[in-house]
Amino acid sequence: MLTKIKCSKCGADNTFSLSDPMYVGPFKCYKCHTTFKITMEHNVLKSCEPLDPQELAKMEEIQAMKDKFRRGGA
Numbered sequence: 001m002l003t004k005i006k007c008s009k010c011g012a013d014n015t016f017s018l019s020d021p022m023y024v025g026p027f028k029c030y031k032c033h034t035t036f037k038i039t040m041e042h043n044v045l046k047s048c049e050p051l052d053p054q055e056l057a058k059m060e061e062i063q064a065m066k067d068k069f070r071r072g073g074a
Helices: 053-070
Strands: 003-008 013-017 023-028 036-040 044-050
Touching: 003 044, 023 053, 036 053
Parallel strands: none
Antiparallel strands: 003 013, 023 036, 036 044
16 A cells, blocks of 8 residues: 655655555655654554664664564574
């Protein structure tokens, strides 16, 4: 399902597609490339906050650890 997200920085209309109706994670505007932390529940945008590079790196590190754990780790 496609969800429309309006960038709070540049006003661009973005679309975001998920297979899972629940999502918390990064989202990048296609036009201005600002990264946001978004929360979606039942394919509805609940929150959208700017994300600084350090926070993004931390989120990516946590996701990599989760992925490694799901694969059985090494």
